[in-house]
Amino acid sequence: MKKAILFLLILTLLLPAGALAQDMPHAGAEVVTNFMQSGTYDVGAEQLEAGFEEATGIELEIVASPFVVLVQNNITDLATGTGEFDVISGDFWIGSVWGQMHPLDDFIERDMWGGSFIEGLTKQGPSAYFDGKRIGIPYSADAYGLIYRTDIFEEAGISADWETWDDFIAVLGELEMHLEGTDIAPNVFAFGASEQAAAIFLGMYDSYLVDADGNYALDHDEAIASLNQLKSLLDYNPEGATGLSIDEANSVFLTGKAATMICWVSFVRAAAQDPDASLVVDNWATATFPGPGFPFLSAWNLFISGYSENPEAAWEWIKYYITEDEAKRRFVELGVGSPFLSTYEDPELIEQYSHDFPAMVANLNRAETVPWIFAAFEVFFRHMSEFIIGAATAEETLEATLTDWAELEVPEGLVQSAMAQGQMQEG
Amino acid sequence: MILFVVPAFIIVVAVQFYPLAYSAFLSVTDWVLTESQTPKGFVGLENFAKELSDETFRRSVRNSVYITGGALALQMTLGICLAYLTMGSSWRMRAIRTLLILPMVIAPVAAGTLWRILLNSRAGLVNHVLSVIGIKGPEWLAHPDWAIVSVILLDTWQWTPFVLLVVGAAIASIPDDLLEVAAIDGASRWQTFLYVELPLLMPLLLLTLVFRMLESLLSLDSIYSLTFGGPGYSTYTLTYYIYTLGLRSFNFGAAAASSWIFMVFASLSIGLVFWYQRRDW
Numbered sequence: 073m074k075k076a077i078l079f080l081l082i083l084t085l086l087l088p089a090g091a092l093a094q095d096m097p098h099a100g101a102e103v104v105t106n107f108m109q110s111g112t113y114d115v116g117a118e119q120l121e122a123g124f125e126e127a128t129g130i131e132l133e134i135v136a137s138p139f140v141v142l143v144q145n146n147i148t149d150l151a152t153g154t155g156e157f158d159v160i161s162g163d164f165w166i167g168s169v170w171g172q173m174h175p176l177d178d179f180i181e182r183d184m185w186g187g188s189f190i191e192g193l194t195k196q197g198p199s200a201y202f203d204g205k206r207i208g209i210p211y212s213a214d215a216y217g218l219i220y221r222t223d224i225f226e227e228a229g230i231s232a233d234w235e236t237w238d239d240f241i242a243v244l245g246e247l248e249m250h251l252e253g254t255d256i257a258p259n260v261f262a263f264g265a266s267e268q269a270a271a272i273f274l275g276m277y278d279s280y281l282v283d284a285d286g287n288y289a290l291d292h293d294e295a296i297a298s299l300n301q302l303k304s305l306l307d308y309n310p311e312g313a314t315g316l317s318i319d320e321a322n323s324v325f326l327t328g329k330a331a332t333m334i335c336w337v338s339f340v341r342a343a344a345q346d347p348d349a350s351l352v353v354d355n356w357a358t359a360t361f362p363g364p365g366f367p368f369l370s371a372w373n374l375f376i377s378g379y380s381e382n383p384e385a386a387w388e389w390i391k392y393y394i395t396e397d398e399a400k401r402r403f404v405e406l407g408v409g410s411p412f413l414s415t416y417e418d419p420e421l422i423e424q425y426s427h428d429f430p431a432m433v434a435n436l437n438r439a440e441t442v443p444w445i446f447a448a449f450e451v452f453f454r455h456m457s458e459f460i461i462g463a464a465t466a467e468e469t470l471e472a473t474l475t476d477w478a479e480l481e482v483p484e485g486l487v488q489s490a491m492a493q494g495q496m497q498e499g
Numbered sequence: 500m501i502l503f504v505v506p507a508f509i510i511v512v513a514v515q516f517y518p519l520a521y522s523a524f525l526s527v528t529d530w531v532l533t534e535s536q537t538p539k540g541f542v543g544l545e546n547f548a549k550e551l552s553d554e555t556f557r558r559s560v561r562n563s564v565y566i567t568g569g570a571l572a573l574q575m576t577l578g579i580c581l582a583y584l585t586m587g588s589s590w591r592m593r594a595i596r597t598l599l600i601l602p603m604v605i606a607p608v609a610a611g612t613l614w615r616i617l618l619n620s621r622a623g624l625v626n627h628v629l630s631v632i633g634i635k636g637p638e639w640l641a642h643p644d645w646a647i648v649s650v651i652l653l654d655t656w657q658w659t660p661f662v663l664l665v666v667g668a669a670i671a672s673i674p675d676d677l678l679e680v681a682a683i684d685g686a687s688r689w690q691t692f693l694y695v696e697l698p699l700l701m702p703l704l705l706l707t708l709v710f711r712m713l714e715s716l717l718s719l720d721s722i723y724s725l726t727f728g729g730p731g732y733s734t735y736t737l738t739y740y741i742y743t744l745g746l747r748s749f750n751f752g753a754a755a756a757s758s759w760i761f762m763v764f765a766s767l768s769i770g771l772v773f774w775y776q777r778r779d780w
Contacts, residue, residue, distance in 0.1 A: 140747070144746055144747075147532070147533060147749060148532065148749075151532045151533060151536060151749070152532075152536060153536065168533035168534070168749075169533065263641075264640065264641055264730075266727070266729045266730060266731070267727075312620045312621055312638055312641065314638065314641040314730070315619075315620045315621075315638045315639070315640050315641030315642075316621075317615075317619075320619065320621060320622070323622075445533065445748075446747045446748060447743075447747065447748035447750070450743060450747060450748070454728075454729065454731050454732055454735075455731070457729055457730050457731040458730070458731030458732065460730075461641060461642070461643065461730045461731060463643055463730075463731055463733075464731075472554075476555070481531070481534055483533065483534075
């Protein structure tokens with residue numbers, strides 16, 4: 073009798089534990105995930121931490137670092153096989169270590185996981201792939217954009233329907249005439265933040281970034297034309313534009329001193345609609361980013377490190393963090409661009425962001441990443457900065473860039489990304 | 500007796516010489532971390548040759564010389580002047596000295612950010628003050644030459660107090676009787692400074708110069724936050740160059756070779772100062 077009671081008692085104790093093990097198959101596992109310390113992505117993760125731990129029994133550690141440190145940590149962690157992080161936050165900047173990432177296809181297929189991602193963002197480039205396998209999933213999306221003053225355009229009888237940079241520059245000419253005698257510049261851009269000008273170049277440039285042999289390259293004539301066109305924008309910018317930082321350029325627009333601004337729209341969206349910070353509330357809209365190039369895309373992906381001891385638990389975290397509801401919440405509360413179409417089709421949000429959403433989605437659909445590692449980007453933007461301040465000609469800039477690029481190797485993952493995005497020389 | 504020294508000797512060798520030796524090893528290897536987990540092989544002096552012929556490297560050296568040279572000249576001159584102007588132990592002088600050393604305790608990265616705001620050509624205080632007195636301020640951070648001047652100004656603002664402190668202490672230690680003898684001999688204030696005080700101060704001034712030279716050459720965080728090495732490569736210093744090679748491009752071989760060239764360059768500069776110090780003042 074005693075034995076039977078004892079058996080029943082043990083059974084009673086074990087049943088919930090068994091059920092728990094079924095509900096929480098990874099309970100007790102530890103996952104270390106990293107994010108950029110921006111007060112957005114990292115805060116979004118911290119807000120989910122307790123709920124995730126409770127729902128899965130997985131112990132989550134969030135490591136937030138400034139951008140440069142994050143990239144350094146990710147590259148050294150993966151290149152040396154240290155395995156400090158299970159879930160890695162990154163994009164093409166860490167393309168040199170994409171080969172060390174855990175493929176995600178099996179997880180996605182098994183769990184039939186997905187969502188209403190913006191079509192362009194699911195392609196190779198915005199989403200990270202290596203050797204044909206998906207290794208990263210975007211959790212944010214921001215495309216370089218162009219915003220304009222609706223009141224000024226209306227007053228001048230100009231429509232913001234440009235397709236190319238030639239069209240846009242022609243509009244700037246019209247604006248210049250219309251704004252003559254005022255202290256409003258037709259355009260403003262943060263030329264002083266030298267790394268930013270590459271985004272305009274990429275919008276103007278319509279050719280390869282990697283040659284047929286897999287080396288960093290640029291088409292000579294296209295590059296020269298784009299550099300010169302980029303510099304011509306200075307004619308329509310306020311005096312001293314070559315020294316403007318991002319915040320300073322934003323301030324020029326927000327104080328009503330520019331009719332258009334080329335920028336990361338996410339950096340200025342909230343402030344532009346805040347009456348305490350902006351003189352252009354309800355008088356601005358996002359426009360299509362001109363071509364024939366592409367809007368430069370910032371799409372943070374979550375990867376699972378190939379050195380993770382808990383890839384299953386790491387995948388649980390990715391599924392928990394990247395959901396349509398969470399993306400919408402992060403967009404509304406933290407200003408993080410959502411990779412999901414459902415955010416931009418939300419009736420409530422459409423009403424609030426009617427001046428912003430249509431062009432933003434169009435830009436995101438066309439947006440591309442670049443196959444540049446840090447060293448390649450550094451070389452490019454520094455030489456371009458010399459050109460912008462008048463210390464070098466377009467020819468010298470291109471020659472110096474190509475000379476420095478000749479020393480660099482394009483990582484395999486980024487060659488594949490360039491090929492998939494049509495950025496590779498044919499032949 | 501030797502046995503007692505051995506543990507300390509081993510620790511010193513491990514802590515001090517092993518990193519140096521490893522860096523020397525790296526400097527003769529081809530190793531880009533993003534391309535390979537281990538060094539690809541021995542390349543002899545190729546990294547050194549490449550760096551010495553690299554235009555960006557040479558420009559970085561030039562920038563370092565301009566910035567360090569300009570900053571040191573200003574800091575030593577201003578530091579000595581301020582030390583003399585703030586001599587004394589009254590509460591006013593003590594308060595002034597305390598105020599003057601405040602920039603030194605600000606983190607360089609914060610100081611760089613602060614000066615970035617001050618030197619903003621459109622809304623910065625510096626150009627505003629200049630406009631009040633009828634001068635159109637330059638594009639401090641957007642013009643290659645003015646960007647170098649900006650870095651020199653920042654370094655001078657932050658580290659002149661160090662010279663002031665050291666020189667102030669040295670002046671206070673000069674025996675009064677020497678000054679009295681000079682006065683009795685009819686020496687003017689300038690002559691007393693030139694022929695009595697300066698020779699006595701010189702060893703300490705040279706030591707201060709060495710400290711400041713090293714600090715200035717190694718400076719990275721303030722330049723990073725003030726100019727980001729720009730515009731273009733205008734304020735790209737040797738330290739900035741090595742940082743970029745090592746921690747942004749992960750080219751450990753080239754970064755190690757550049758570091759050794761930097762070390763030789765810095766050692767020669769310091770050696771020159773010490774050689775000068777041997778003069779009988």
